[in-house]
Amino acid sequence: MPTLFDRYQLGGLVLPNRVVMAPMTRARAAPGGLATPSMASYYAQRATAGLIVTEGVQPSLIGQSNPGTPGLHTDEQVASWRPVTEAVHANGGRLFAQLMHGGRVSHPDTTGQQPVGPSAVPAVGEVFTPSGRQPAPVPRALDTAEVPEHAQSYAEAARRAVEAGFDGVELHGANGYLISQFLSANANLRTDHYGGSVANRIRFAVESVAATVDAIGASRTGIRLSPGATFWGVQETDIPELYTALLRELARLDLAYVHLEATTDEEVLLDLRRAWPGTLIMNPVLPLGAKQTGRDNADHWLGLGAELISFGRAFIANPDLVERLRNALPIAPVDEATYYQGGDAGYLTYPAYQYPA
Numbered sequence: 316m317p318t319l320f321d322r323y324q325l326g327g328l329v330l331p332n333r334v335v336m337a338p339m340t341r342a343r344a345a346p347g348g349l350a351t352p353s354m355a356s357y358y359a360q361r362a363t364a365g366l367i368v369t370e371g372v373q374p375s376l377i378g379q380s381n382p383g384t385p386g387l388h389t390d391e392q393v394a395s396w397r398p399v400t401e402a403v404h405a406n407g408g409r410l411f412a413q414l415m416h417g418g419r420v421s422h423p424d425t426t427g428q429q430p431v432g433p434s435a436v437p438a439v440g441e442v443f444t445p446s447g448r449q450p451a452p453v454p455r456a457l458d459t460a461e462v463p464e465h466a467q468s469y470a471e472a473a474r475r476a477v478e479a480g481f482d483g484v485e486l487h488g489a490n491g492y493l494i495s496q497f498l499s500a501n502a503n504l505r506t507d508h509y510g511g512s513v514a515n516r517i518r519f520a521v522e523s524v525a526a527t528v529d530a531i532g533a534s535r536t537g538i539r540l541s542p543g544a545t546f547w548g549v550q551e552t553d554i555p556e557l558y559t560a561l562l563r564e565l566a567r568l569d570l571a572y573v574h575l576e577a578t579t580d581e582e583v584l585l586d587l588r589r590a591w592p593g594t595l596i597m598n599p600v601l602p603l604g605a606k607q608t609g610r611d612n613a614d615h616w617l618g619l620g621a622e623l624i625s626f627g628r629a630f631i632a633n634p635d636l637v638e639r640l641r642n643a644l645p646i647a648p649v650d651e652a653t654y655y656q657g658g659d660a661g662y663l664t665y666p667a668y669q670y671p672a
Contacts, residue, residue, distance in 0.1 A: 319613050320641055323365065323622060325594060326534030326571045328409050328482060330365035333617070334637050335574075335596050337625035338368045338413040338485065338539070340381060342443075342655040343662060348373065348386030349395040355402040356663050360634035362408025365623065368485050368539075368574075371415025371492075374472030377428050378465075380417025380492065381443045383657065387412060387472040393479045400480030411483045411537065412476040414469050414527075418493030419454035419502065420547050430454040431465070433496050433503035433510065433519075439548025443655075451547070459507045465493065466519060470526035473536070483535035486523055489576055490602065491547030494520045494538075498557060499549040513553060517561040528568050537572040537596070538565065542587065543579035555583055562591045572596050574625065588620050597621035610640050635667040644668050 317323075323330045345351050358367055373379040373386045386392045396412075403410045419432035424444040432454035441448035457465065473484045488494035496502040497519035503510050509518050520538070527536050540561070543554045551557060565573065572594040575584060578601060588595055597619075599612035613624040630636050632649040639646055645668070653661020 316618050317622075319610070319617065319624060320637075325366065325623075326483070328366070330409065330623070331363075331407075332365040332637055333623045334365050334613075334640065335623050335625040336361055336364040336367040336630045337598055337627040338370055338487070339627055339631065340370050340384065340655065341662065342381055342383035343657055344383055344385035345395070348379070348384065348389070348392050350385050350392070350399050351395070352398065353659055353663060354385070355399040358399055358410065359402035359406045359408070360663070361630055361636070362403050362406035363635065363637045364408065364630070366409050366411065367403065368411045368413050368625070370413065371487055372412050372472070372476075374414050374416055374468040375465075376426055377421075377431060378416035378418075378468060378493070379426050380415065380420045382425050382445045383655070387414070387475045387479070388468075393475050396476075396479035396481070404480070409482050411485050412472075412479075412481045413485045413487050413539070414472050414476075415487035416465065416468065416493040418496045420451065420492055422449055422452055424449070431457050431461075432493070433457065433499075433505055436502050436504065438491065438502075456505075459509070462509055462519060463522065466523040467526050469523045470530035473527045473531045477531050477535065483537065483571060484527065484531065485537040485539055485574060486527060487539055488520055489539045489541035490544060491549045494523060495541065495544070495546075495549055498551060498561070500552040501548070501550045513557050513560050516557065517564060520561060521564045524565060524568060524570065528570070533569045534571050536568075536570050537574055538570065539574040539576070541576040541578040541602075542583060544576065554579060555586055558587055559590045562587060566592050569593070572623070574598065576602055578602075585619060594623065595621045596623040596625050598625040598627065602627065607646075609646070610643075613640075631661075632665045634665055639668055
C-alpha cells in the first residue's frame with residue numbers, strides 16, 4: 316500500500332507526497348476579484364503540500380457566489396494571480412485553480428445581476444452579500460441556447476489560469492453550485508436535453524469539462540464532486556447510477572483526476588472508485604462536518620484505492636501540515652471566527668510547529 320508521503324505522478328507533475336490542500340473559501344480578495352500579496356504568502360506558506368487547490372475562483376462575474384472572492388475573467392485578475400503562482404512555485408509547490416460558478420447561490424447585491432440556474436428554483440438558506448446574509452433569490456432559468464456559454468466560461472477561465480501560471484484547474488462540480496445544480500433532481504426541473512434523465516442531467520458537467528480539456532489539455536483538468544450531498548438544498552436521485560454515468564463519460568476525456576467528497580455511504584464511494592479508472596483524490600470526511608481529516612482517514616482511503624488525499628481545515632491553522640502528519644506532531648486548532656474575515660489575522664498568523672529547544 317502506498318503511504319501518504321510517497322511521490323506521485325499527476326499528469327506532467329511529480330508530486331513529492333500525496334497530501335492535497337483542498338479548496339477553501341477565505342474571501343480575502345481585493346475589489347474587482349483581484350488576488351493580493353497576502354494570498355501569495357498564504358499559498359506559498361503551504362507549498363509543501365503535494366498539490367494545492369485554491370479557493371473557488373469565479374469564471375465570470377455572474378458566476379460569483381460570495382463577496383470577497385477572486386476571479387479569472389479579466390486581464391487584471393490574471394495579472395494579480397501571477398505573483399501568487401510565482402510564490403508557490405518558488406517554494407517548490409504545485410497549484411491548481413478551482414473554477415467555481417455559483418449559479419443560483421449568489422445575489423444581485425454581490426454581482427449586480429440576477430443569478431442564473433438550471434431552473435427558477437431558489438437555493439435553500441441565506442447567501443452571503445456585501446451587507447450580510449440575505450435569503451437566496453429566485454434565479455433566472457437559463458435558456459437552452461445560453462447553457463453552452465456557461466459551460467464555456469470554465470474553459471475561458473482555464474486559459475486565463477494557465478496564462479497566470481497555474482499548473483491546472485479543478486472544476487467545482489460539488490456542494491450545490493452550478494454543475495451540482497444541473498446534476499440535481501430538484502434544482503434542475505428542465506424539460507430540454509439538460510434535464511430529466513440521468514444522461515441529460517450529466518450533460519452540462521460533461522460539456523463544461525470537455526470544453527476545459529479542449530482549452531488547456533486533459534492532464535491539467537480535474538473536477539470535484541459531492542455525490543448525494545444536500546448543500547444549498549440540492550437533492551439527487553439515483554446517486555450510484557448518476558455518478559457512474561458521469562464518471563464513465565469523464566473517463567473518455569482522460570482527466571488528471573476526480574476529487575470526491577465523502578458525502579455518501581462508503582459502499583457507494585467504493586463503487587465509484589471502481590468506476591473511475593484514473594487518479595482519485597479523496598476528501599475522506601464530510602466538508603464542514605464535525606470531524607477534520609486526519610492521518611487515520613488518509614491511510615484508510617489509501618488502502619481502499621485512492622491515490623491522493625485532500626485535507627481542508629487542518630491546512631488553515633497548520634501551514635506545515637505535511638511535516639506534522641509525517642512526524643505525528645500536534646495539529647493546531649483553527650479559529651473559526653477568522654475563516655472569512657478580511658485581513659491577515661487567522662490567515663497568515665498561524666506559525667509552523669515550534670520544536671522544543
